[in-house]
Amino acid sequence: MENNRRSFLKFAGISAVGLSSLSLLDVFGTGKAVASTGQSAEGIYKNEDNALTAQRWGMVVDTRKLTEEICSDMEKACHQIHNVPEFEEKRHEIKWIWETEYKHAFPEKQDEFLTERLKELPIPVFCNHCANPPCVQACPTQATFQRKDGIVLMDFHRCIGCRFCMAACPYGSRSFNFRDPRPAIKDENPKFPTRMKGVVEKCNFCAERLAVGQAPACVEASEGALIFGDLANPDSEVRALLKENYAIRRKQNLGSNPSVYYLV
Amino acid sequence: MLEKALKGNKAYWIWVFSLLGIIAVGFTFYLKQLDFGLGITGMNRDVTWGFYIAQFTFLVGVAASAVMLVIPYYLHHYKAFGKITIMGEFLAIASVIMCILFIIADLGQPMRLLNVILYPTPNSMLFWDMIVLSGYLVINLVVGWNVLDAERNSVPPANWLKPLIYLSVPWAISIHTVTAYLYCGLPGRGFWLTAVLAPRFLASAFAAGPAFLILLCFIVRKVTNFDPGREQIQTLAKVVVYGSCANMFFFLCEVFVAMYSQIPEHMDHLQYLFFGLHGHGKLVPWMWTAMALIVTGIILLLIPAARQNEKVLAVACVFTFIGIWIDKGMGMVAGGFVPNPLHEVNEYFPTFPEVMIAIAVYATGFLILTFLYKVFVGVKEELNA
Numbered sequence: 001m002e003n004n005r006r007s008f009l010k011f012a013g014i015s016a017v018g019l020s021s022l023s024l025l026d027v028f029g030t031g032k033a034v035a036s037t038g039q040s041a042e043g044i045y046k047n048e049d050n051a052l053t054a055q056r057w058g059m060v061v062d063t064r065k066l067t068e069e070i071c072s073d074m075e076k077a078c079h080q081i082h083n084v085p086e087f088e089e090k091r092h093e094i095k096w097i098w099e100t101e102y103k104h105a106f107p108e109k110q111d112e113f114l115t116e117r118l119k120e121l122p123i124p125v126f127c128n129h130c131a132n133p134p135c136v137q138a139c140p141t142q143a144t145f146q147r148k149d150g151i152v153l154m155d156f157h158r159c160i161g162c163r164f165c166m167a168a169c170p171y172g173s174r175s176f177n178f179r180d181p182r183p184a185i186k187d188e189n190p191k192f193p194t195r196m197k198g199v200v201e202k203c204n205f206c207a208e209r210l211a212v213g214q215a216p217a218c219v220e221a222s223e224g225a226l227i228f229g230d231l232a233n234p235d236s237e238v239r240a241l242l243k244e245n246y247a248i249r250r251k252q253n254l255g256s257n258p259s260v261y262y263l264v
Numbered sequence: 265m266l267e268k269a270l271k272g273n274k275a276y277w278i279w280v281f282s283l284l285g286i287i288a289v290g291f292t293f294y295l296k297q298l299d300f301g302l303g304i305t306g307m308n309r310d311v312t313w314g315f316y317i318a319q320f321t322f323l324v325g326v327a328a329s330a331v332m333l334v335i336p337y338y339l340h341h342y343k344a345f346g347k348i349t350i351m352g353e354f355l356a357i358a359s360v361i362m363c364i365l366f367i368i369a370d371l372g373q374p375m376r377l378l379n380v381i382l383y384p385t386p387n388s389m390l391f392w393d394m395i396v397l398s399g400y401l402v403i404n405l406v407v408g409w410n411v412l413d414a415e416r417n418s419v420p421p422a423n424w425l426k427p428l429i430y431l432s433v434p435w436a437i438s439i440h441t442v443t444a445y446l447y448c449g450l451p452g453r454g455f456w457l458t459a460v461l462a463p464r465f466l467a468s469a470f471a472a473g474p475a476f477l478i479l480l481c482f483i484v485r486k487v488t489n490f491d492p493g494r495e496q497i498q499t500l501a502k503v504v505v506y507g508s509c510a511n512m513f514f515f516l517c518e519v520f521v522a523m524y525s526q527i528p529e530h531m532d533h534l535q536y537l538f539f540g541l542h543g544h545g546k547l548v549p550w551m552w553t554a555m556a557l558i559v560t561g562i563i564l565l566l567i568p569a570a571r572q573n574e575k576v577l578a579v580a581c582v583f584t585f586i587g588i589w590i591d592k593g594m595g596m597v598a599g600g601f602v603p604n605p606l607h608e609v610n611e612y613f614p615t616f617p618e619v620m621i622a623i624a625v626y627a628t629g630f631l632i633l634t635f636l637y638k639v640f641v642g643v644k645e646e647l648n649a
Contacts, residue, residue, distance in 0.1 A: 089303075090308070090309075090610075091303070091306075091307075091308040091309070092303050092308075092309075093308075093309050094309075095309075100606060103607070104606040104607060104608060105606070107528075107605075107606060107607035108528075108529070110607075125606075134450065134451050134452070137387050137388070138388055138389070138390075138450070139385065139388055140379075140380045140385050140388040140390035140391050140394075141376075141379040141380055141382075141383045141385060142383050142385050143379070158376070158379055158383070159372070159373065159376070160371050160372070160373050160374075160376040160377060160379050160380065161302075161371050161372015161373045161376075162367075162370070162371055162372075162390060163312040163313060163370075163372070164388065164389075164390055164446070166312040167312060167313060167447075167450055167453065167600075167601075168450050168451075168452075169452070169605070170450075170451050170452020170453075170605050171452070171605055171606075172309075172310065172604050172605040172606050175309055176302070176309065176312060176372065177301065177372065178301050178302050178303035178305075178307070178308075179300055179301040179302075179303035180300075180301060196373075197300075197301035197302075197303075197372065198301055198302065198371070198372025198373040199372055199373060200372075251452065251605075254451040254452060255451065256451060
C-alpha cells in the first residue's frame with residue numbers, strides 16, 4: 001500500500017517534471033493511479049477510493065512562473081469553489097488566497113536594494129498549514145485542528161467565533177464572518193458548504209477536493225506556478241524542487257514551520 | 265441579607281431604574297449585533313479584537329485588585345482594612361461578571377459558548393481564563409457573603425473560610441496573569457510578546473482598581489451613613505501610587521527594549537500608538553492623554569499634602585483610573601494589531617453601537633455593584649444603630 005502511494009507520487013512527480021506543458025494537476029486530475037485508501041487521514045472529509053493522500057501536504061510557489069493574471073485566476077478559482085463572499089466594505093472582507101507584494105508577504109525580509117523583479121512581483125499568500133500551527137494551539141474548542149497529513153482545518157459548526165486563532169496566526173491568513181456571507185456569494189458552489197455569520201474561515205488546502213482525487217483549485221489554476229505534494233516523501237516533486245532551488249518561507253524565525261515554500 | 269437591596273430611598277430607585285434603562289437601550293443594540301453579526305462594530309479582518317476584549321482585560325484587573333485589600337487585612341492583620349475588604353470583594357464580583365459579559369458580547373456565536381466546556385482544550389489560554397475567572401467569582405461570592413453574614417451576626421467568620429481567603433490571593437494574581445497570557449504567547453504579535461506584560465497588567469490593575477475603590481468610598485460616605493474611614497482611604501491612596509509607579513516603570517522597560525533594540529516588529533506598534541505610522545494615528549491623542557493623566561496622578565499622589573487633601577485625592581484617582589483605562593482599554597489591544605502581520609496599517613476605532621453595548625455591560629456591573637453595596641452598607645448601618 002505504502003509502495004503504491006509512493007510510486008504514484010513518484011510517477012506523478014516525474015510526469016509533471018517531464019511534461020512541463022502539462023500541469024501537475026492534470027496528472028492528478030486523471031485519478032487513474034490508485035492512491036492508498038488504507039491510511040486515509042482522519043478529517044471531516046470522507047476519502048473516496050481515488051483520494052490523494054500524503055504524510056505531510058505542502059506547497060511550493062514558483063514565483064518565477066507567476067504573473068498578475070495567474071494570481072488573479074487562482075484567487076477567483078479558490079473563492080468561487082469555496083463560496084467566499086465579496087463585500088463592498090473592506091472591514092468585512094473575507095479572503096482565502098490573495099495577491100500581495102514581496103514586502104508584505106515577507107515583511108522581515110524587506111530590503112532597500114531588493115531585485116527589481118521581486119519588488120514588482122505579485123506574491124500569492126494563503127494559509128501556510130504550519131507543522132506547528134499557533135492557531136490550533138490557541139483555539140479553545142478544537143474547532144481548528146491539524147490532520148495527520150498536516151492540513152489545518154476548521155470545523156465551522158464548532159467555532160464559537162472568539163477569533164483567538166486570528167490573533168495567533170502570524171500570517172493574517174484567517175478571515176471572520178462579520179456578517180452573513182450568503183447574500184454576498186455570487187455564484188454558489190453547491191458542493192461546498194457556505195458559512196454562517198460569526199465563524200472564522202481560511203484556506204483548507206482543498207481537503208474536500210483531495211478526498212475525491214482532485215488537486216487544490218489554486219494549483220489547477222496556477223499554470224504550473226504552484227506545485228502541491230508530499231513534503232515527507234523524498235521522491236515527490238515538491239521535494240525535488242526544494243532540493244534544487246533555494247526556497248524561503250514566511251516568518252521562518254517564529255518556529256511555526258510553514259508548509260508553503262516560495263522559490264524566489 | 266439580600267432583602268436590604270430592596271429597600272431604598274427615592275434617589276436609590278432613580279439610580280437603579282436609570283441603570284436598567286441604559287441596560288435596555290444597550291440590549292437593543294446587542295440584539296442588532298446578534299442579528300447582523302459583529303460587523304456592526306469597528307473590528308475588521310486585521311484588528312479582530314477591539315473595545316469588548318479591551319474592557320474585559322481592563323476589568324479583570326479591577327477584579328484582581330481586591331487582593332490589595334485581602335493581603336494587608338488577612339496576611340498582615342492590618343485591622344483598618346477590615347472595614348472595607350468586603351467592598352473590594354464585592355467590586356471583584358461585579359467586575360468578573362462584566363468580564364464574562366464582555367467575552368459573550370465579543371463572541372461571533374455566543375450560543376456555542378458551552379463548546380469551551382464540552383471540548384476542554386488545555387493548550388488554549390482561553391480555556392484557563394474561563395477556569396480562573398469562574399473560580400474567582402465563586403471564591404469572592406462565598407467569602408464576601410459569608411464574612412458579611414458573620415459580621416451581621418456579630419460572630420467571627422467560619423473557620424472553613426480561612427483556606428478560601430488564602431486561596432483568593434494567588435487566584436487573584438492568576439486571573440490577570442492568564443489574561444496577559446492570552447496576548448503574550450502569540451508568536452507574530454511583537455507588541456504583546458513581552459514577559460513584562462503580565463507584571464505590567466497587575467501593576468496597572470493595582471493602581472486602577474484601588475483608585476476606583478477610593479472613589480467608591482467617597483460615594484458611599486456621601487450617600488449613606490457608613491464612613492469607610494479616612495485612614496483606609498489614605499492607605500489605599502498609597503497602594504494606588506505604588507501600583508501606578510510600578511506600571512510606569514514596566515512601561516518604560518518595554519519602551520526601552522523596543523526603541524533601543526530598534527527591532528521593527530516590537531517598535532512599530534509603539535510608534536503607531538504614540539506618533540502614528542505611515543500617516544495613521546487615530547490613537548495618538550488618546551495615548552498622550554493617558555500618559556499625561558497617569559503621570560499627573562502619580563505626582564499628585566506622591567506629594568503628601570496633596571494626597572491628604574481628599575478633594576485632590578479624588579482628582580488624582582479619577583486621572584489614574586481614566587489614564588489606565590485609555591492605555592489598557594483603547595491602546596493595548598488595538599495597538600497590538602496595528603500594523604498587521606503583513607505590515608499593513610488598518611486602523612480600528614469603536615462604533616456607536618459597540619460603545620452602547622459596552623456601556624450597557626458597565627451599567628449591568630454597576631447595578632450588581634449597587635445591590636451588593638446596598639446590602640453591605642445596610643449591614644453596617646444596622647450594626648451601628
